[in-house]
Amino acid sequence: MPLGLEVMKETSDTFHAKEWLRRYQRVRAATEAICAPLHKEDYLVQSMPDVSPPKWHLAHVSWFFEAFILKPFHPTYQTLDPSYDYLFNSYYETHGVPFPRSDRGMISRPTVDDVYRYRAHIDQAMQELLEEPPQAHAEEILRRVELGLPHEQQHQELLFMDIKHILAQNPLGPVYRDDLVAAPAHETGELRWHGFPAGVRLMGHDKADKGFAYDNEMGRHRQFVEAFQIADRPVTNGEFLAFMQAGGYDKPDYWLADGWATVKAEAWKSPLYWVERDGVWHHFTLGGLVPVDLNAPVCHVSFYEADAYAQWVGARLPTEAEWETVAGNVPMQGNFFERDHLQPVAAAATKDVPGQMFGDVWEWTGSAYRPYPGFKKLPGSLGEYNGKFMSGQMVLRGGCCATPEDHIRPTYRNFFPPHARWAFSGFRLARHIPTSE
Numbered sequence: 001m002p003l004g005l006e007v008m009k010e011t012s013d014t015f016h017a018k019e020w021l022r023r024y025q026r027v028r029a030a031t032e033a034i035c036a037p038l039h040k041e042d043y044l045v046q047s048m049p050d051v052s053p054p055k056w057h058l059a060h061v062s063w064f065f066e067a068f069i070l071k072p073f074h075p076t077y078q079t080l081d082p083s084y085d086y087l088f089n090s091y092y093e094t095h096g097v098p099f100p101r102s103d104r105g106m107i108s109r110p111t112v113d114d115v116y117r118y119r120a121h122i123d124q125a126m127q128e129l130l131e132e133p134p135q136a137h138a139e140e141i142l143r144r145v146e147l148g149l150p151h152e153q154q155h156q157e158l159l160f161m162d163i164k165h166i167l168a169q170n171p172l173g174p175v176y177r178d179d180l181v182a183a184p185a186h187e188t189g190e191l192r193w194h195g196f197p198a199g200v201r202l203m204g205h206d207k208a209d210k211g212f213a214y215d216n217e218m219g220r221h222r223q224f225v226e227a228f229q230i231a232d233r234p235v236t237n238g239e240f241l242a243f244m245q246a247g248g249y250d251k252p253d254y255w256l257a258d259g260w261a262t263v264k265a266e267a268w269k270s271p272l273y274w275v276e277r278d279g280v281w282h283h284f285t286l287g288g289l290v291p292v293d294l295n296a297p298v299c300h301v302s303f304y305e306a307d308a309y310a311q312w313v314g315a316r317l318p319t320e321a322e323w324e325t326v327a328g329n330v331p332m333q334g335n336f337f338e339r340d341h342l343q344p345v346a347a348a349a350t351k352d353v354p355g356q357m358f359g360d361v362w363e364w365t366g367s368a369y370r371p372y373p374g375f376k377k378l379p380g381s382l383g384e385y386n387g388k389f390m391s392g393q394m395v396l397r398g399g400c401c402a403t404p405e406d407h408i409r410p411t412y413r414n415f416f417p418p419h420a421r422w423a424f425s426g427f428r429l430a431r432h433i434p435t436s437e
């Protein structure tokens with residue numbers, strides 16, 4: 001390459017690396033701020049196999065930078081403790097045998113202080129690397145930082161989910177934070193429908209689009225979507241309470257077979273975290289036990305509960321393609337992590353376009369999590385990030401009250417098994433418009 005171009009490339013990479021270092025520091029600081037209200041005793045609890053102790057999250061996101069960036073590319077990197085590569089590898093089997101997920105609560109050592117030292121060690125090395133990225137690998141380093149930061153943001157949301165689940169198991173009902181921003185008082189009006197005509201839609205993230213996207217949303221492709229209607233807002237707590245009071249959890253009529261089996265096996269009678277006190281429904285939140293706001297979107301329901309409710313009212317869940325058709329034309333704003341409610345809240349009714357598509361609750365869709373046409377996973381161990389989970393899970397869209405605002409996109413595909421309900425998961429309704437013939 002001519003010398004001039006070489007200099008330009010170096011300057012550009014250095015500039016980008018410095019910008020990425022600032023972003024890196026912002027994201028890392030946000031993770032530690034989420035853990036700041038915890039007591040040391042909270043850091044090690046694993047309240048169910050799906051929940052990871054906060055200490056494990058803090059270490060694992062650091063391990064990600066160590067395993068995939070520092071070890072391969074930092075010229076003088078020295079690991080703090082070789083055993084961390086085993087303890088804090090989540091599921092990257094091609095990297096090495098990971099420590100069993102269900103036993104993460106057993107890792108009492110390294111201590112919380114050790115883990116914070118590990119984070120500082122990684123941060124120091126990442127700063128060195130991003131201040132002077134080796135030219136031969138600068139592009140690949142930045143590509144991996146671009147994945148490592150949203151990875152850490154995903155764990156920020158998981159931290160909120162897991163902290164909530166951990167504290168909810170304690171009979172004293174500890175409050176994570178007593179200074180959360182209070183929910184606005186809005187009257188949610190009657191549900192209204194917005195119609196969309198049949199047509200070929202483009203969905204998925206295109207390479208030409210600006211910004212980062214995961215491999216599972218890449219590959220813009222066409223999909224024919226029949227005419228449909230979609231609700232102007234998610235289903236509310238008040239509406240879901242009517243389903244409960246009508247015996248929704250007691251009759252098999254509305255449930256998928258797997259869902260009904262789960263209702264019986266788990267003795268579900270309400271969404272997760274709901275408890276009745278003196279005839280009033282309350283739910284456990286990150287701000288403690290509070291009365292359920294009947295106007296706010298229902299949250300912590302499984303796909304099975306969402307589907308059963310939709311059956312009960314003679315509707316269905318939207319498909320991914322329908323959801324993305326709508327979301328591509330509404331402003332990407334909502335009740336995200338930055339609003340500091342950390343709970344879905346009621347919103348004022350919108351007139352022209354469906355509201356609350358982003359933020360508040362992840363919305364279950366009726367679509368199974370499967371690859372898009374032409375799906376290509378990332379090369380190497382990072383190919384395990386998304387692709388290997390494309391079985392037995394359903395897609396959720398739109399982000400929630402614990403999602404960082406700059407983490408979400410209209411094309412973003414989240415996924416959970418249909419029985420899961422510790423995520424901030426809710427749903428909205430859709431229905432078919434019959435063709436005239």
Ligand SMILES: [Fe+2]
Pocket residue numbers: 060090151155
């Ligand atoms: Fe992870």
